[in-house]
Amino acid sequence: MLILTREDIKKVFTMKDAIEADKEALRIYSAGKSVVPLRVNIDIPKEQGQSLFMPAYVEELDATGIKIVSVFPKNIEKGKPSVPAKMILLDGKTGEVTAIMDGTYLTQLRTGAVQGAATDILSRKDAKIAVLFGTGGQAATQLEAMICVRDLEEVRVFDINNERAKEFVEEMKKELSQYNTKIVAVEEAAEAIKDADIITAVTTSRRPVFDGSLVKKGAHVNGVGAYTPEMQELDETIVKNADKVYFDTEEGVLAEAGDFIIPMEKGIVSKEDFKGELGQVILGEISGREDDEEITLFKTVGVAVLDVVTAYNIYKKAIENNIGQHVEL
Known part of the structure; x- marks a missing residue:
């Protein structure tokens, strides 16, 4: 499993790369070649927070994934980000987790793209x-x-x-x-x-x-x-x-x-x-x-298909360039 930080992503993936990835994702979505279930929202009343789980599957890339985004306003008082996010990428052939990456920067990148x-x-x-x-x-x-x-x-x-x-x-x-x-x-x-x-x-x-x-x-x-x-x-x-x-x-x-x-x-x-x-x-x-x-x-x-296709392309480039930290679980 590969761990990729914001800086790791920046080393291997440009805005131009992200734009091409998003074009690919939009093509796949409009062609009906992706599975994008409704996101799951879980309220956390005790902390006035919410966690959102956003999954998608893209058959032609043999890739699936889920982005987990939380909104915890009280985190600011704790010196932590109020909207932490991580992207989990899975191999569509085996179901194994191949990468975990910074979901906040991934969202910024694919939304700009x-x-x-x-x-x-x-x-x-x-x-x-x-x-x-x-x-x-x-x-x-x-x-x-x-x-x-x-x-x-x-x-x-x-x-x-x-x-x-x-x-x-x-x-x-x-x-x-x-x-x-x-x-x-x-x-x-x-x-x-x-x-x-x-x-x-x-x-x-x-x-x-x-x-x-x-x-x-x-x-x-x-x-x-x-x-x-x-x-x-x-x-x-x-x-x-x-x-x-x-x-x-x-x-x-x-x-x-x-x-x-x-x-x-x-x-x-x-x-x-x-x-x-x-x-x-x-x-x-x-x-x-x-x-x-x-x-x-x-x-x-x-x-969510934008996240999965972008994450898949980031993962490929990171592997090619030997960027990121490999973890065995």
């Missing part, structure tokens, strides 16, 4: 200006994914706390110095999206973070952060005005994302207004962007 996959497939090839809303734990990989797939001149970063946005920008300038992209903090949401070619929101906001009527023709929008029926980081205008709307999984988005549940309940949009899944575009079953004037929109809430 699924947006990167959508941006690569759906945004204009000549995109130059991007915007990132939110500077939380998922923001760094979201930023890298955008500048990994497009030769961007500038990325504008907005957060409701402008000081936090400025701190994030300074940190990202160092961390992503290998890219030739100007990263700046902006104080107004309207200023941020002016003439923007790519807009990515990764927040837990319960109200829209930008005015959808200001989104220019030809832009591509990613909704990444809102993942419950009450959260709504994308306003109803952009959901209605987008020429084409795509999901990571239709079942997941329409069951979990307030960005779509709220306008659907109001009768502003219906299921028929949505194009389908990104995996269907990859499979050639539905069209992607067809001209430079279309506004495209992608929404992700995550699915």
